[in-house]
Amino acid sequence: MSDPEFGGHPNLVRRTAFPASVSRAVVTPLQPSVVYSSPDPDALDDQYEGRAAGYTYGRExxxxxxxxxxxxxxxxxxxxxxxxxxxxxxxxxxxxxxxxxxxxxxxxxxxxxxxxxxxxxxxxxxxxxxxxxxxxxxxxxxxxxxxxxxxxxxxxxxxxxxxxxxxxxxxxxxxxxxxxxxxxxxxxxxxxxxxxxxxxxxxxxxxxxxxxxxxxxxxxxxxxxxxxxxxxxxxxxxxxxxxxxxxxxxxxxxxxxxxxxYTFDMRFQRAQENAGTLAQLFADHPAVDAVLYPGRSDHPDHNRAGALLDGNWGNMLSIRLKGGRAQANALTRAAPQVAFAPTLGDVGTTLSHPASSSHRALTPDGRAALGITEGFFRVSVGCEPISLLEQDFRFALDAAAAVT
CATH class of the missing domain: 3.40.640.10 (Type I PLP-dependent aspartate aminotransferase-like (Major domain))
Structure with a gap:
């Protein structure tokens, strides 16, 4: 349809005002605009010089x-x-x-x-x-x-x-x-x-x-x-x-x-609880040589962590298998539902192998000085049901232990 106000041309290009409403959106509106229009140069000066709040260009x-x-x-x-x-x-x-x-x-x-x-x-x-x-x-x-x-x-x-x-x-x-x-x-x-x-x-x-x-x-x-x-x-x-x-x-x-x-609080608490449980599971398994988790009394900085973190030990833990690369491969292959990926903080649990990712540029001696062996894994614990995680990791650790 044409619009008589615009000489019979359709009103399509930057002419349609956003609908007015006495109610407001519950969800924050997504505003992908790269640029923002100001009424005049004086108004733009006011924004840049701090006398008025507003936006100009998306990069800013x-x-x-x-x-x-x-x-x-x-x-x-x-x-x-x-x-x-x-x-x-x-x-x-x-x-x-x-x-x-x-x-x-x-x-x-x-x-x-x-x-x-x-x-x-x-x-x-x-x-x-x-x-x-x-x-x-x-x-x-x-x-x-x-x-x-x-x-x-x-x-x-x-x-x-x-x-x-x-x-x-x-x-x-x-x-x-x-x-x-x-x-x-x-x-x-x-x-x-x-x-x-x-x-x-x-x-x-x-x-x-x-x-x-x-x-x-x-x-x-x-x-x-x-x-x-x-x-x-x-x-x-x-x-x-x-x-x-x-x-x-x-x-x-x-x-x-x-x-x-919005769900950070719930995710943080659930993942932290899961991490504490998994840390004990790892510590009890014969395939594991060491568990690094601040909430454990055998962590070298446990007392300091208690003073700084106020009991929030976090969702991150690391383990060192008794074996090397062959055992590491066996563990990841036996736990396909646990993402082997160099990231952390996801809603799902992920495994990272520093020797082949974050610390691969170091020499073997350099990694050894940090305690990072071929059997070293960092675990970013997620929010899955703990029984599911226990099942996955028991199976994976058993597979690693079976490798000679």
Whole structure:
């Protein structure tokens, strides 16, 4: 049909207003628009200069990212003043990238935990040096080692509370004091522990990072990151770097992550309970040489974990089989319903084999120094019925034990 108001032409192109309504959507609307229209240049000035709230271009921010950021802010606690809210990025590594490039300059030095996520380690040791930023890796369970790595050029400490994949617990109290005494920025990657396991801001972090891809979103169907800084100037530096480098989150992924976050509490508790039960099952099986789970009294950092995590031991555990690669192959083949995939935090349980994935670039001696053998597995425990997981893993462990 034609519309007389438009000279008989159909009213199809950017002319149909969104229907007005006295009711509101219960579900957050998905807004994939790349650009936003302002009434005039003065209104655009007001937005850019902070006198009015609004959106301009999707790379600079959009409603779905802001909704998700506020949800994670509420989990993390910490500062509530304007200009200190979290920033959603396109991935966990983009959050790390925006933070390090936003806060560091040529000539600066960074001290990082020596068992950070693999790509974080690569960035520190191979990529940042190309911009004149150097780094030293140290054991975060040993504050003296962290302190010894500090130089006059050190500006920032980057740590994870729980290491990947050996699940050692950083001395966060000591590291926090060290950062304060030396005037350093303390950045905590809180992906493994989540805000439920470790409230990083209330424990002294200056900057908190998450790979939202993992347990927060929880369904392996989005790729997102989150970063939040206590200091507004640092927050602005990270934001500007994120926008300039185009580390933009997708509205769709933000919308999906919001949907996943609504069940985070239930998923976290269920997966954590499952992990504790599986840790005991593994410990009782003759095919297993060692179980690494912070909730177990035989974990080397159990007491520290108890003080830091307040009984939230998490959903991650690692095991070391008595055998090597042949037994590892047998275990994964005998448990086809447990995804053998280098990820974590999914609603379903996944198995990761560091020797063939995250730590394959290390020499055998380098892996051995970390306790990572060919029979070493990291288990990201999901929310399946525990009886099903026990059945799957008993069968898989029996298969591994049968290999000579």
């Amino acid at each position: 921010g959009h409603p779905n990212a802001d909704v998700l950021a506020k949800m994670i802010d509420s989990l993390e606690g910490g500062p509530t003043e304007a200009g200190q809210g979290g920033i959603i990025t396109g991935s966990g590594m983009s959050a790390v990238t925006a933070t390090l490039l936003g806060l560091l300059s040529s000539g600066d030095h960074i001290v990082g935990g020596n068992q950070l996520y693999g790509r974080s380690l690569r960035m520190m040791t191979q990529d940042l040096p190309r911009w004149g930023i150097t780094s030293t890796l140290a054991d975060p369970t040993d504050v003296a080692a962290m302190e010894a790595a500090i130089t006059p050029a050190t500006k920032l400490l980057l740590v994870e509370v729980v290491s990947n994949p050996t699940l050692r617990i950083a001395d966060m109290d000591g590291i926090e004091k060290l950062a304060r005494d030396r005037g350093l920025i303390l950045v905590v990657d809180n992906t493994f522990t989540t805000p439920y396991g470790f409230p990083a801001f209330t424990r002294g972090a200056d900057v908190v990072i998450h790979s939202v891809t993992k347990l927060l979103a929880g369904h392996s169907d989005v790729t997102l990151g989150y970063v939040r800084a206590r200091d507004p100037a640092q927050r602005n530096a990270i934001y500007d770097t994120n926008v300039t480098l185009g580390l933009t989150p997708s509205p769709w992924d933000c919308w999906m992550a919001e949907r996943g976050l």
